[in-house]
Amino acid sequence: MRKITVFVTAVICVVLFYFTFESAFDVYRASWQLPKESNQESQHNRLVLITQELDTPFWDKVSDGAKKQAEKEGVTLEVWGSYGNNQENFLEQIELAIYAKMDGIIVQGLDTDEFKELTKVKAASYGIPIITVANDVPSAESLRKTYIGSNQHLAGELIATQLIDDMGTTGEVILMLDSRREFYQEQRLKGIQDYLKDYSNIKLIEKTTEDTREQGIALTKDLLNRYPNVDAFIAVNSNFTADIIEEIERRSKVGPYHIYSFDDNRASLSLLKQGKLDGMIEQSPHKMGETSVMLMAEWLNNDTVPLDLDGYVTDIRMVKAIDVQ
Amino acid sequence: MNNIQKKIWLLAVVVLLIMASIWMSLTYYNQKMQDQYNNILERYLVMNELTRTSQEMVTALNSYLLIPVAENLESIDSSKKQIQEMKTKVVDFKNAENELALTSYINLIDSLIETTDRSLVFHSEDGTESARKAQNEATYISNYISEMTLTLIDTELKTYDLFYRGIINQSEELNELGIWVLLLITFLLLLYTYWFSIRITKPVEQLTRAASELSKGRFDLKIEVDSKDEIAFLAKMFEHMRNNINSLILEIQQKAQLENELQQSKLLLKESQLRSLQSQINPHFLFNTLNTVSKKAYLEGSEETSDLLVSVAGLLRYNLKHLDKTMTLYHEVTVLQQYINIQKARFTDRLTFHKEIDESCLHIEIPGLTLQPIVENAMIYAVEPSEEGGVIWFRVKDEGDRVTVEVEDNGPGMPKEKIQQIIDEEQQHDTMAGHASGIGLSNVVKRLRLFNGVEDVIKIEAKVGKGTKVSIHILKKRGS
Numbered sequence: 001m002r003k004i005t006v007f008v009t010a011v012i013c014v015v016l017f018y019f020t021f022e023s024a025f026d027v028y029r030a031s032w033q034l035p036k037e038s039n040q041e042s043q044h045n046r047l048v049l050i051t052q053e054l055d056t057p058f059w060d061k062v063s064d065g066a067k068k069q070a071e072k073e074g075v076t077l078e079v080w081g082s083y084g085n086n087q088e089n090f091l092e093q094i095e096l097a098i099y100a101k102m103d104g105i106i107v108q109g110l111d112t113d114e115f116k117e118l119t120k121v122k123a124a125s126y127g128i129p130i131i132t133v134a135n136d137v138p139s140a141e142s143l144r145k146t147y148i149g150s151n152q153h154l155a156g157e158l159i160a161t162q163l164i165d166d167m168g169t170t171g172e173v174i175l176m177l178d179s180r181r182e183f184y185q186e187q188r189l190k191g192i193q194d195y196l197k198d199y200s201n202i203k204l205i206e207k208t209t210e211d212t213r214e215q216g217i218a219l220t221k222d223l224l225n226r227y228p229n230v231d232a233f234i235a236v237n238s239n240f241t242a243d244i245i246e247e248i249e250r251r252s253k254v255g256p257y258h259i260y261s262f263d264d265n266r267a268s269l270s271l272l273k274q275g276k277l278d279g280m281i282e283q284s285p286h287k288m289g290e291t292s293v294m295l296m297a298e299w300l301n302n303d304t305v306p307l308d309l310d311g312y313v314t315d316i317r318m319v320k321a322i323d324v325q
Numbered sequence: 326m327n328n329i330q331k332k333i334w335l336l337a338v339v340v341l342l343i344m345a346s347i348w349m350s351l352t353y354y355n356q357k358m359q360d361q362y363n364n365i366l367e368r369y370l371v372m373n374e375l376t377r378t379s380q381e382m383v384t385a386l387n388s389y390l391l392i393p394v395a396e397n398l399e400s401i402d403s404s405k406k407q408i409q410e411m412k413t414k415v416v417d418f419k420n421a422e423n424e425l426a427l428t429s430y431i432n433l434i435d436s437l438i439e440t441t442d443r444s445l446v447f448h449s450e451d452g453t454e455s456a457r458k459a460q461n462e463a464t465y466i467s468n469y470i471s472e473m474t475l476t477l478i479d480t481e482l483k484t485y486d487l488f489y490r491g492i493i494n495q496s497e498e499l500n501e502l503g504i505w506v507l508l509l510i511t512f513l514l515l516l517y518t519y520w521f522s523i524r525i526t527k528p529v530e531q532l533t534r535a536a537s538e539l540s541k542g543r544f545d546l547k548i549e550v551d552s553k554d555e556i557a558f559l560a561k562m563f564e565h566m567r568n569n570i571n572s573l574i575l576e577i578q579q580k581a582q583l584e585n586e587l588q589q590s591k592l593l594l595k596e597s598q599l600r601s602l603q604s605q606i607n608p609h610f611l612f613n614t615l616n617t618v619s620k621k622a623y624l625e626g627s628e629e630t631s632d633l634l635v636s637v638a639g640l641l642r643y644n645l646k647h648l649d650k651t652m653t654l655y656h657e658v659t660v661l662q663q664y665i666n667i668q669k670a671r672f673t674d675r676l677t678f679h680k681e682i683d684e685s686c687l688h689i690e691i692p693g694l695t696l697q698p699i700v701e702n703a704m705i706y707a708v709e710p711s712e713e714g715g716v717i718w719f720r721v722k723d724e725g726d727r728v729t730v731e732v733e734d735n736g737p738g739m740p741k742e743k744i745q746q747i748i749d750e751e752q753q754h755d756t757m758a759g760h761a762s763g764i765g766l767s768n769v770v771k772r773l774r775l776f777n778g779v780e781d782v783i784k785i786e787a788k789v790g791k792g793t794k795v796s797i798h799i800l801k802k803r804g805s
Contacts, residue, residue, distance in 0.1 A: 027495060027502050046428060100436070101436065
């Protein structure tokens with residue numbers, strides 16, 4: 001009897017001790033975590049990258065490159081922007097960045113008066129340098145420090161070269177632009193025109209419409225009706241690529257048409273892989289991000305003053321459907 | 326000194342310490358949590374307040390531009406001051422997660438103040454249009470601030486999500502811990518109390534039991550108490566008392582025994598004396614007559630009769646005189662020889678007496694009239710009833726620490742019951758008659774035992790038809 005009592009007592013003791021310590025350790029482990037104290041004082045330069053098209057593959061790459069470079073340079077970088085070409089929101093972001101006194105703004109160029117007003121007057125009055133990336137706005141109109149991105153004129157020429165290779169020297173070519181006719185699109189158009197002006201047998205048809213899906217499809221429909229013998233499409237604004245192909249597919253095969261576009265649209269690459277798109281200009285978004293941050297940092301540290309107003313060109317190359325497949 | 330008071334104090338202090346530590350840790354934890362909550366809440370409140378004040382300032386600016394009175398200007402200034410104050414607070418809210426947003430936020434506030442100032446400056450310089458423009462800008466900025474505040478609070482919520490969960494988790498764990506600690510402490514306290522009470526009550530119980538044993542008169546049980554406190558002291562004293570009582574009782578017992586023995590020996594002596602006095606005629610007259618008869622016989626030429634009468638007279642004198650005295654063995658042997666001489670005259674050839682005596686033992690002391698009754702006994706049973714007579718051997722031997730006297734006969738052998746009677750010191754009335762001294766064997770045995778102080782004094786070996794051998798032992802050094 002006595003032995004049993006002692007045994008039971010010991011067991012209860014051990015059990016109670018075990019659970020008490022276990023739960024004490026739990027309490028100790030479950031200590032709350034406060035957010036880490038800010039260890040970096042605001043002596044870092046604060047940069048912001050603003051784009052109209054967040055969450056597209058192209059801009060993801062740009063911001064990725066920029067972030068990596070920012071880490072290397074020891075500057076802090078935020079990526080702001082609007083979705084789906086929401087211009088109003090986009091301009092507000094720029095305004096906010098200016099009022100928030102960012103040390104540098106890297107922005108996707110937008111060839112509108114509001115944009116120019118903001119960059120020229122407001123940013124300048126707050127003394128904030130602006131670098132355009134991917135899409136340019138003429139320096140004289142925007143007071144941007146420099147431009148980093150593809151040479152759009154050259155891109156147009158590359159497309160034209162490819163077109164001649166594929167189609168030959170005669171044919172009808174439709175060029176689709178959006179109604180805003182932004183600076184970069186003009187550049188591309190000019191590149192194409194410059195290259196093709198010696199080929200008198202090639203007929204260039206430029207059409208503009210609003211940059212929306214419905215309008216793109218409607219225009220394509222209209223063009224196909226009016227020019228049944230068309231040989232090639234060039235989506236100068238790459239957003240139209242998917243619309244063109246969709247509308248053509250509705251009528252006949254895509255194969256006979258030569259369709260070209262640029263890579264700054266999410267649909268381009270997949271269409272190229274499917275073979276529906278014949279060629280695409282591939283730019284270097286990663287490099288753009290990197291270079292823009294690097295140059296901004298250099299400018300802020302007074303390493304490279306002044307920056308080249310003409311801009312820093314990143315690589316472009318023609319990717320043909322055959323290469324991808 | 327490990328005493329009961331100390332034990333009680335220890336228990337109380339331990340309980341107090343445990344309770345105090347639990348209370349303190351709980352209070353500390355609660356305080357910490359409260360501080361954290363307050364901190365977080367203050368962040369929200371300050372940011373919210375900032376937004377509100379900035380809007381107020383813009384409104385005040387607007388009013389001032391419309392109606393430029395000092396009152397409006399004052400309200401702008403006070404708002405501005407408040408904003409500045411809150412800005413310094415907001416700067417402290419910085420952490421790794423919201424660093425960038427917060428910097429932007431602070432800069433926005435700066436921009437707001439600058440723009441407001443600019444608007445006021447334009448206004449004072451009569452540039453109404455520019456002032457209006459700057460005021461518009463301030464409105465924008467104020468809007469941005471309120472938007473940014475929302476974003477920041479949203480971020481804060483996300484940032485502190487883990488923190489809140491941590492707090493909730495921890496308080497749950499703490500509750501659980503509380504229950505376990507309560508259980509454990511209760512159990513341990515119960516155990517300790519049990520042990521503690523046992524430590525106090527068990528010795529008391531043992532002491533009580535010992536006391537009741539003592540009161541029943543059992544003084545031989547040792548009092549053992551398993552303790553080290555005051556009870557142990559009590560028990561020690563009790564034990565001491567028991568020992569004292571024990572030794573006192575022993576002493577009393579010994580005295581009583583001694584007294585008893587003394588009484589017995591006195592009684593025996595009285596009895597012997599009484600017996601001898603009963604058979605006593607005027608001894609002097611008898612001695613004188615015997616001496617006269619002896620001389621008469623000698624004169625008449627009967628020398629043998631004369632010697633016999635001298636022996637009878639000596640024997641009688643000895644018997645009457647020395648019954649209550651200690652004699653030497655030598656005297657005893659001499660008187661025995663006289664007795665044999667008389668018997669020889671009576672039995673002539675029928676009695677053969679052999680003696681082997683170690684002369685060195687004769688100085689030893691012995692109660693008077695010890696040997697004669699034994700030899701008389703042999704005479705009565707071995708020689709008297711037999712036609713052919715009998716043989717009696719008398720030996721005195723030195724056996725180290727004692728002297729042994731043997732009396733052996735070749736008679737019919739003493740019956741077993743009789744031997745037992747003698748050893749048990751029972752009175753033998755039937756045999757009393759034949760003894761010259763009137764003293765029986767049992768009397769001899771009793772006196773020898775008292776004299777020697779030990780029980781083992783006599784040995785009787787008897788074989789039916791062959792004879793009896795009676796040995797008595799006298800210790801050279803008496804016990805008591």
